[in-house]
Amino acid sequence: MVGLGRMGSNMVRRLMRAGVRCAVHDRSRDSVAALVREGALDAGSPAGFLKSLAKPRHVWLMVPAAVTDAALDELAQSLEPGDTLIDGGNSHYQDDLGRAERLAKRGVRYVDCGVSGGVFGLERGYCLMIGGDADVVARLEPVFMALAPGKAAASPTPGRASKGTADQGWLHCGPHGAGHFVKMVHNAIEYGLMAAYAEGFNLLHHAGAGRDARAVDAETAPFRHPEFYRYDFDVAEIAELWRRGSVIPSWLLDLTASALAGHKDLAKFSGQVADSGEGRWALAAANDLGVPVHVLAASLFGRFASRGESEFQDRVLSALREQFGGHAEKTTA
């Protein structure tokens, strides 16, 4: 394993628990030392994998997408024909095609693997979306089985006839790039689901606005029925409630309930929501394919706006209203 951050470290731990021997490398010696204490071998350097692993070697990268290419190329210098590089980071699926071709010239095999599970993966297991050649994927089966959540993570689907591995929590999705393509779409769905929960809880959060006095002037939309909006909802308790027997439970709802428990106002967060690329790539793929992705677009643009990227356009709106109607801006602060 190369890259012993939040993901890589716990993946090594889960692999070792299942009896898979691991050699590790990271630019941080502390991260290496922590795993060596738990039984991993210290590869020492990218070249160290040549000595510390038996042939054919399998080296898994768990680094930020922006540094994956450089790390892959450095590692490839240290590997031999028949060895395999696996990128488990959130890379753009289109990069996988060029990487596979480049590595094939040295006889090094390549597998792209979208990994879902976050910091809870150590205990819950990691959902694995895999792209590459079938023979290498088959060779890696013990590794995928060790990392994946396993059959017990969900009840059997009635009517499912397939004997495939999906019900173990890992799947060979297709050729190079297929794993990261599926992960990209998984994250696009995640954006939408998160936005839907966030929006719903925000609506509940504002449902008491009828109790407050509202300005009566030409700049303020009339509040026709303030008496309909006099609720003081306990959002934490509603999140807890919906986890049981409603039609919208999910792990994301569990996490929402956990975040709200005791911290209903979420005051420690600024609300500036980052995005690490998959949503943009999914939107671009949808554009290329002419496929509508309304929910993804709205949730991705919501994240941009949360970071202040709509500030200038909002000023343009205010400037226009001032020009054509003499409307002065009302500030809420």
Ligand SMILES: NC(=O)c1ccc[n+]([C@@H]2O[C@H](COP(=O)([O-])OP(=O)(O)OC[C@H]3O[C@@H](n4cnc5c(N)ncnc54)[C@H](OP(=O)(O)O)[C@@H]3O)[C@@H](O)[C@H]2O)c1
């Ligand atoms: N966190 C998640 O929930 C999650 C879920 C699925 C997939 N992923 C993907 O998995 C990958 C790793 O994520 P993470 O959350 O584990 O990130 P992380 O905690 O930030 O760890 C990143 C690792 O990469 C190393 N690294 C960073 N920059 C480097 C560079 N320039 N050269 C060499 N090594 C470098 C870091 O080394 P240092 O320790 O020295 O900084 C660290 O070991 C990313 O591609 C991410 O998108 C993350």
